[in-house]
Each structure stands twice: as structure tokens, then as C-alpha cells.
Amino acid sequence: MKRIGVDVGGTFTDLMYWDEEGSVSVHKIPSTPQDPSLATVNGVQQLADEVGISVSDLDQFLHGTTVATNIVLEHNGSDIGLITTEGFRDILHIARKKRPLNYSSYQDLPWQKWQLVRRRNRRVVPERINAAGEVLVPLDLDAVREQVRELVSSGVRAIAVCFLHSYRNPVHEQAVKRIIEQECPGMFVSLSSEVAPQYREYERFSTTALNAFVGPRVSGYIDNLAETTRDAGVRGDIRLMTSAGGLISSRLAADNPVLLLTSGVVAGLLGGCAIGAASGHPSVITLDVGGTSADIGVAPDGKLRMKHLLDTRIGDYHAMVPMAEVDTIGAGGGSIAFVDAGGMFRVGPRSAGATPGPACYARGGTEPTSTDAMVAMGWLRADSFLSGSMFVDPQLATKAIDEHIARKLDTSVEQAAIGIFQILAHAMTEAISLHSVRKGYDPRDFSLVAEGGAGPLYAWHIAEQLRVPRVIVPHHPGIASAMGLLSTDIRVETPATVWTSSTDPDLDRIAAEFDRLSTQAVEQLAGDGLDPSEIVLERSLDCRYIGQGYELRVPAPPGEIDAEWVARTAEAFHEVHERTYSQRFDDKPVHLVNVRVAAVGKVGHVPLADVEAGGPDASAAVKGSTEALFWTADNQPKTFDTPVYDRALLKAGNVFAGPAIVEQFDSTTIVGPQQTATIDRVGHIIIETAVSTEGGQR
Structure with a gap:
């Protein structure tokens, strides 16, 4: 079995290959916004050449895309x-x-x-x-x-x-x-x-x-991609990631593109869940920072939470489809820094995107971005982008910051660069707080998984601000969404409204709808080539108290649908309501509004293998040093002689202190001052704060 996962982002297209022998390879190329399928097909061909196979050898093609999302957001x-x-x-x-x-x-x-x-x-x-x-x-x-x-x-x-x-x-x-x-x-x-x-x-x-x-454009994109991959010889159908965190066939996706509205975003959360589980820390907060946006997800015990009906929106519109609890803000490597008409120093949400990109890319961009700030701070070196295959000019970064920020604020380039980083990091910190603390979860009970090309650049500082005990930087942080595609199952979900009460339940209707939806779901997956014996059915209900306006999702109890089953359903709802709102009303009847059936076709997930073990000494992985800019406790610039590590040379058990920079093909990781990094058994970098400082500042 040879599988490939492709996630198309606004700036880069990420790819991951896996086969039954455990071979894993990754690739990353700039996206082609005018036609996302171009980067997809080119990337697949390049990755196939890299691993020494033909595209026709691929058995499965798994895809996450932001095409539908972008259409809605751009109107x-x-x-x-x-x-x-x-x-x-x-x-x-x-x-x-x-x-x-x-x-x-x-x-x-x-x-x-x-x-x-x-x-x-x-x-x-x-x-x-x-x-x-x-x-x-x-x-x-x-x-x-x-x-x-x-x-x-x-x-x-x-x-x-x-x-x-x-x-x-x-x-x-x-x-x-x-x-x-x-x-x-x-x-x-x-x-x-x-x-x-x-x-x-x-x-x-x-x-x-x-x-x-979104239908005509998205279905056209899917049909074009399916045809192109077939012509290239890919066996089997394209499977696309849905907003609920499952894969569906290209046929179903083309007919119902509304299911893809948060496709690529959810893949990153699924990848984070697999990464956390492999490191022994299943409860994760994922921070996936790309070129144009930052995606934030919270998964207690490694389980996806589904959004409440009030929150299932995309842009300015309601979308009544299942969506995993992931949210996006306009903060990324391409976020543009500027001083507005009122003299306010701001960063984002406007982005330089893939074209022209940050000023340092030398592709025509002249406005400073967060990437330019980190180049000016010495965190991103000229030869570190995509292993040196992408040109970066530090002088252009410094010039853009000086002209657009430093001179207007009468400050130094160093202080302006630090300000760009801190403003954007604060936006991410607030977003994580919004989706954890304000929903009843304590960040101190989670690990922060740094994903995307820029996530490992921000995670060390955000973890200090939120008192998150550890940051997990996966082996391929810039490819985490592609990994998520290879770490999930085929899944379709269908609802039906039953509108009945726990005091006078219509048992026949509930049973009939569950049976109808189950048959429909199994037939749908069987029609896509899955063996019915391998399909698992998951049942749930949307319930509320009589008089409430909105429902909460409740897992359906097993067993025959009778009076006892309804009583167990009501008790399950009381528990969910208490966990969500800190109160329950056992004397109130429960309204059973919708029933749902999800059919899940299990597929093999990418296993994370142990890496070569080594002792605590990580000096063999040091490939040089650089002058990197951080800041003191009173927020003044301070330069450190900072070692630069080659991620490929780090071994399990290696330990090193910050400040440090770790470079690899798809990302760069920052270990802050007074932090310690350890390489765990599967090669993840575990960053922990050695000495807590007020506000996380230096």
C-alpha cells in the first residue's frame, strides 16, 4: 500500500508519502493560487521521483484543500x-x-x-x-x-x-x-x-x-484533479478531508462541496492528535501557522470536539454541517506589518501570500511581514529556507522594516522587528485562550503542538504566555496537515430530525430513522469500494431541555431503543450539559431533536517509528552559530550567540538549552532563553521552560 497526502495552503502545498514498509518522505512547494491543482500535481510527481516510484504506483491519494473556504471568504x-x-x-x-x-x-x-x-x-x-x-x-x-x-x-x-x-x-x-x-x-x-x-x-x-x-468551481477543481491524477496513473479515487475530520470520495465531495469548508484546517488538528499520542501527551492544543493564517484546535484526550450549531459558520455565513472545533485567524508568516493612519502599530490580517510574498523573498514584495522580522532578528538565516533551495535576502527584510515601521515610529529596526513578532504572537495567544480557557479547558493540562512552517517559531513564546508545560515540535512540522490526512479514516455522517421528548418518546420513529440512516451510510461507503464488514457505525443525537433554543450532541447509548434507552440518553445529555455549562436539570424533560449516524471506514494510519537513540549530548548536531535577537525582562533588545542545530542529526535522548535554533527542510524551531529541549523516542522536540519568568519575557 502506497499512500500520499497533499494539503494545499495559501502559501505552500505540503505532501507526505508513506508505504507499507514504513518509509516516510515529505515535500513542500509553493502553492499556485490561480490553479491549486498545478502545485498539487507537480508536487506529487516531484515526491514520487524523490522516493523512486512512479505516480502510477500510488494506491491512495488523500487531499485537504482550502479552495471552498477561499471562495466563501473572498465572496x-x-x-x-x-x-x-x-x-x-x-x-x-x-x-x-x-x-x-x-x-x-x-x-x-x-x-x-x-x-x-x-x-x-x-x-x-x-x-x-x-x-x-x-x-x-x-x-x-x-x-x-x-x-x-x-x-x-x-x-x-x-x-x-x-x-x-x-x-x-x-x-x-x-x-x-x-x-x-x-x-x-x-x-x-x-x-x-x-x-x-x-x-x-x-x-x-x-x-x-x-x-x-461554491459548487461549480469546487466540483470543477475536484473533477480536473481527479482526471489529471488518473491520466498520471494514480490507482483508486481521490479522498478529500471534510470539516468533520473524515475522508470522503471525490464524487461525494463534488456533489456536496459545503462539506469541505474547513478541510485543510481539520487535517492539522488530526495530525496534532497523532503527534501528541506518539509522544505520550494525548491532550493537545494545535497551533498551525502558515503563510497567511494560524489555525488553532483543542483536543482533550486526543479527541476532536464538534462545534456547536451557533459556531458552524464560514466567514459571514451559517453552514449547518458537522465541523470539528478548529478556528482560524489572520496571522501567518506573510502577515504584513504597518503603521495605520492613527499611528497604531499593527500586524495582519492582510498577508503578502505566496505572491509577491515577504520582502526578503525578492519577488517584488516591499512591505515588511512577520517573516521579514524573523529574518532581521537572525532566527531565519538566508540559507535555511527549504534547505537553501529558496533564495532569501536579509537586506531586503531590514530595508522594509526600516522604511515602513522603524522610521515612522522613531525606533530601531531591532525594536520594530521584535514588535512585529510580539504583536502577532499576542494575537495567537488570545485566540488559543478564547478556545481553551473560555470553554472550560486549562491550557496547563495540554501540550502545545507546533505545526506549519511558522508554528515552531512562535510556539516557545506562546507556551510561556499561557503557562503550557511543554511544546511538541513534530519531526515534520511544516507537513503536519498532510500527516493528518494519513492519520484519519473514511467517514460520512447524515442527520435526520425526529423532534420528540423523553417524556413521550416516539420510539418507532427514532428506531426507523436510525435504521434508515445506517443503511444509507453503509451503502454510500460500500458504493465507494469499502467492504461493509469493515464499516463501523457511530450513532449520536442532538438534545436540549424543553424550551432551550439550541442543542448539544450526545453519544447514543447502545442497545434496543426502548424506554430504558431513552432514560440513558437523557442521563447522557444531563452529563454533557453539566460539563458544558456547569449545571444540570434532572427534573426537566429532554427534547430529542435530531439523530445522526456516522459510517466510518477504517484505514491504516501512519505509524511514527522510533528514531536512533543517542545520549544527552547534542553537540554533534550543531552546524554553526549565529547572532540572534531576543529581549530582556523589560523588553529591550538583547543579542545572543545562538547555536544552530541540524534537525536531521538530532537523536532520541539529546538535550540542549536555549536560546537555540533548529533548522530543517520544512520549518525552523526556536528554543527560547531559559528553556530546555529534549528529543523524545520518535524524534519530536519537547520544549519546556526551565525557569518561569513573569509574562514569559526576557
Whole structure:
């Protein structure tokens, strides 16, 4: 079995190869934003050549992508149409009537300013199905045909269909789909009964429209990539990472691209979970810092947390699909530093990206970035980028910082460079706090896994600020997301609304829906080539107290669905509610809203092998030294004669003190002053603070 994982980021495309003999190889090339598939295919070919195989020898191609995410964030999706029930034309415009600024009379509502569907393309037809799934008003097929023809003539590239209560009875939506296929074969169609088959009116409309908004471009990208890899001889289908942390087939991804909205981001968290487990520290906070953004995830005991329905958003839009608890901020190696019109020193979220990139790349960029700051501080040396294969000019970095920051603030280049680093590090620290401390988790109970090309440059300082006891820098931090692709299973999840109470449960309906969803999920994976005997089913429910507005996910108890099963479900909900909100109400009835079934097809995960053992002495790995800039306790610049280690020469058991720099192909690691680094048995760098200092400053 030969497998390759490819994660496409905004600046770099990361690749990891693994085979059944335990051979692991990594590769990293600049992304091609104009066509992400170019970097993907080129990278696969280069990595195959490097390990001495043909692309046709690959059995599995696993992929994480930000294509769908970027379309939504950049508001450049397809022109789409919407067909809905009479009287519900403006659901997407009204939304939940919440406003970003409660007391401002002058504000843009994002979902209205950047509409997923322009009003002239939102069409209504006579039909009505009630909440029990009964047809009250038959669908007017002639009206549907007329509206479809008008939408097609207006030039829409996709049509979303969302009728009231179609989650209970999809017959009308299915009829519309047949008419669209007759009138315009090849049109991308998004049905709410297929994309989000559960109650909640606005969220279902928004999710269905989002699927259509990104559909043509994402499906075109997937189809093009699948065709290109087939032509290259890759055996088997492309598997893509979903927002819920599982892999799905290219066919399912092309039909439901809304499932990919946080694809690459989740892969990094999964990689972090595997890394933490291998080092004996399963509870992890992952910090994946790339060129344009930083992704932050929290996994207690190495288990993914799913986002609450209120948080399953992408940009300005609700997306009612399962999403793992990972969040992104605009902070990365390409984050641009500037002094704004009010004289405020700021960094990001605007990024230099892959093109033109930081000033030091000598590709036309003139504005200073966080990468330029670390080059000026001596942390990133001119010959350290991608093992010297990428040119870096320190003079350009210093010039950019001097012209755009130091002169405007009347300070030194050194102080300005430190400021750029600290401002961006503070943004990451606050984001980690938001997703740990404020959600009931103590960072001191976790390890911080540094991922991405820039994560190991920031993690040492952030760990001090949050009092995280250790930083884990994996063997290939810049390829962690690609590793995550090789450390997860094939997974599909489908929901259904049951809407019943623990005091008067509809046991037959609950059982029927679980059976239907189970059959549907198994058939879906079996259709993708998996043996049904290897598929594991996971059941869960969305529950709340009667009168509450939103649900919490609860694992479904095993056994026959009877009164005792409902009682165990209610008890499980009480426990989840208490853990989430620190209180429970045992005397209150529990509302069982949705049931869910996830079908999981187990695949082999990449094992992390032990590395060669050595003693505590790490001097054999030192390849030189450099003057590196840090700071004192009162935040004044201080230069240290800092040893530079070759990551490839470090052995298990090696110990060295900071400040230190560790260089490797895909990243550079900083060990701060008063910190100690140890190489564990699988080659991870474990960084711990030897002497605590107030605020983590030097």
C-alpha cells in the first residue's frame, strides 16, 4: 500500500508519502493560487521521483484543500439561483435578524452586502409540506419549469432548491431536480434535503445556498484533479478531508462541496492528535501557522470536539454541517506589518501570500511581514529556507522594516522587528485562550503542538504566555496537515430530525430513522469500494431541555431503543450539559431533536517509528552559530550567540538549552532563553521552560 497526502495552503502545498514498509518522505512547494491543482500535481510527481516510484504506483491519494473556504471568504463564488416555497423568498436576507453591532444604525449586514443569491434570482413556486411531512399544497410543475427556464436564461451556474419542511419529505425537491436536469443538463443542483436534511429554516437555506455558491468551481477543481491524477496513473479515487475530520470520495465531495469548508484546517488538528499520542501527551492544543493564517484546535484526550450549531459558520455565513472545533485567524508568516493612519502599530490580517510574498523573498514584495522580522532578528538565516533551495535576502527584510515601521515610529529596526513578532504572537495567544480557557479547558493540562512552517517559531513564546508545560515540535512540522490526512479514516455522517421528548418518546420513529440512516451510510461507503464488514457505525443525537433554543450532541447509548434507552440518553445529555455549562436539570424533560449516524471506514494510519537513540549530548548536531535577537525582562533588545542545530542529526535522548535554533527542510524551531529541549523516542522536540519568568519575557 502506497499512500500520499497533499494539503494545499495559501502559501505552500505540503505532501507526505508513506508505504507499507514504513518509509516516510515529505515535500513542500509553493502553492499556485490561480490553479491549486498545478502545485498539487507537480508536487506529487516531484515526491514520487524523490522516493523512486512512479505516480502510477500510488494506491491512495488523500487531499485537504482550502479552495471552498477561499471562495466563501473572498465572496467570488458562482452566480446562482434559488427556488423555494411561496412566501419564503427573503429568508436568506432576513436571516436571524441578528446584527453584528447591536446599537449601530449604520452598518452593513454581511449576508445582505455579499448575498449568496441575488434577489432577482430567488424564485418562488406554489407548494407546501407541513412539519409532519404531509403534502398540503401540491407542487406546481409548470411554475417550476417556467422559473427554471428563466434562471437558466439569466446565466446562473447553479440552482439551490430549498422548500419548507423538505427535511421531512423531499418529494417536491426531488421533482424540481428532475425538471432542472431536463431543462439544463449539467447544471449544478443543490437540494436542502440532501445537503442539510434537518430542521432550522434559515440555517438550512444558507447551507444549501452555500453549497451551490461554491459548487461549480469546487466540483470543477475536484473533477480536473481527479482526471489529471488518473491520466498520471494514480490507482483508486481521490479522498478529500471534510470539516468533520473524515475522508470522503471525490464524487461525494463534488456533489456536496459545503462539506469541505474547513478541510485543510481539520487535517492539522488530526495530525496534532497523532503527534501528541506518539509522544505520550494525548491532550493537545494545535497551533498551525502558515503563510497567511494560524489555525488553532483543542483536543482533550486526543479527541476532536464538534462545534456547536451557533459556531458552524464560514466567514459571514451559517453552514449547518458537522465541523470539528478548529478556528482560524489572520496571522501567518506573510502577515504584513504597518503603521495605520492613527499611528497604531499593527500586524495582519492582510498577508503578502505566496505572491509577491515577504520582502526578503525578492519577488517584488516591499512591505515588511512577520517573516521579514524573523529574518532581521537572525532566527531565519538566508540559507535555511527549504534547505537553501529558496533564495532569501536579509537586506531586503531590514530595508522594509526600516522604511515602513522603524522610521515612522522613531525606533530601531531591532525594536520594530521584535514588535512585529510580539504583536502577532499576542494575537495567537488570545485566540488559543478564547478556545481553551473560555470553554472550560486549562491550557496547563495540554501540550502545545507546533505545526506549519511558522508554528515552531512562535510556539516557545506562546507556551510561556499561557503557562503550557511543554511544546511538541513534530519531526515534520511544516507537513503536519498532510500527516493528518494519513492519520484519519473514511467517514460520512447524515442527520435526520425526529423532534420528540423523553417524556413521550416516539420510539418507532427514532428506531426507523436510525435504521434508515445506517443503511444509507453503509451503502454510500460500500458504493465507494469499502467492504461493509469493515464499516463501523457511530450513532449520536442532538438534545436540549424543553424550551432551550439550541442543542448539544450526545453519544447514543447502545442497545434496543426502548424506554430504558431513552432514560440513558437523557442521563447522557444531563452529563454533557453539566460539563458544558456547569449545571444540570434532572427534573426537566429532554427534547430529542435530531439523530445522526456516522459510517466510518477504517484505514491504516501512519505509524511514527522510533528514531536512533543517542545520549544527552547534542553537540554533534550543531552546524554553526549565529547572532540572534531576543529581549530582556523589560523588553529591550538583547543579542545572543545562538547555536544552530541540524534537525536531521538530532537523536532520541539529546538535550540542549536555549536560546537555540533548529533548522530543517520544512520549518525552523526556536528554543527560547531559559528553556530546555529534549528529543523524545520518535524524534519530536519537547520544549519546556526551565525557569518561569513573569509574562514569559526576557
